[in-house]
Amino acid sequence: MKLAKHIKSALAIAAIGAASSAQALVVDGVTWNPNALNDFSATDAMYESIVSNIGDVVSGYSLVTQLNGTASAVFCPGCELTMTFTGYQLANVTLMADLVTPDQYFFTGGTINIYVDSTPDADFTDPTTYGDGILFLSLAAHTMGNGYTLISSPTPQVGNTGNGTGYLDVVGGSAASNFNTNKYGFAYTGNTAADFLFTSQFQLITNDDGDPVCLSSVNDSPICMQGANTINGNSIPEPMPLALVALGLFGLGLQRRLRRD
Template sequence: MNFKKGLAIGLAALGLSMSAQAAEINVGGVVWDPDSVNSFPAAEDFFSSGNIFENAAFQSGDIVNGFGIFDQFNSDVNNVNSFCPGCELTFTFSMELVDFNPIAGNMGTFEFKNLAIDIFVDHNPNYVGTQATASEGTLWLSLLADTNLTGIGTNLGTGSDTGTGSANLSVVGGIAASNFDTNGEAGGSDLVLSSSFQPGGPNGLLKGGFELTGNSIPEPTSIALLGLGLLGFAAARKRKA
């Protein structure tokens, strides 16, 4: 077998291997399939959702602190047992109120700045709906907002707020950073956050839900395998010569 033919076969085999690896990604025990077909945009390969609890803001400069847990990863239904077997994926966040702006009646818009989110994977699951238990484990992904979180709602600044908002986020750290640092969203952001809130959380907190979408990329080991394969073929050719 000549070198060119051997190289072509080897690259094809490596390509199949890389495709198989890309079909399922595992980072710190959190597993997801970027090829999964679910109800998220075709241009993206990652969708997640879960619940949120946060304190209300009443005036400009107020700090909102919140926390929550993921219950869906690239799935249309709750699939915690498959994407985080034997673990839990929780998060904490903070942001500062810029302003509430009335529109009509009890409706208005809102804007928050300096949104920061830390996501943790904990292999000793003990989340009980508190800030403390949401921040345990290994830092899995750290995110900062590229845009202010803006949205619309009712009864804003009353403690009985209801609304929805969104922001673009960039990856700044965590063990899964290399999988989500894609710059694939508008303005070079990595992920898009959409969230909702309403009264009814424990201890006077607001409760709500969120969706985090974007793209994830194959683990660096796939590229390393390709490099090793090419080095192997080069060495074989040199020995034959």
């Protein structure tokens, strides 16, 4: 009887250890909980270029301001998480004649790189301060079933907001092994699921008089819009330590032997 109690205690300890080991993941100073409601949901403050003609490419940069609803002091204490993106090329434009249905821009290509910088210095007027540090994730735009990687509103007029949607695949970075899950957009990506859902909202940057202005330039493209991106992904929890697995299996084996005896 005492042995059975010890076995149950050992199994309980193993379960507690396993649960605690899966509570938080930490990579290069970035901390998040894979058991959180949104798992890995990052929202940023973004600045990007304008596209107007077929062949134009969107470029931009952003500072991650929230991760799973927590501020940078929680998810990246003493550091900052930034993004740079480029390569989204305008490939097609659909203009709606009914003046009710929104026009749409269709893009091909695109990459997003996320960096962890241990010396926070992001300055929205200086794009070079957003691409330094350790490469945390490198994401390639996922081609959807319609052949495009991003669908968005055209450049909005002053006072209006545009939006865009696409999907992303993990292709590199120090945290890459935590996110290669292929769980997003199966029905919309040509029956090949992606690792992240990407959404964006943007509007023209204006001065105090309400006139459009541009902040800087990336890849010879003026940065004239601001907004926010969100990427949502599912991470792979760290495996239970081998010792806990062995302890659990040992306890189960002893329980079975006791029942037989």
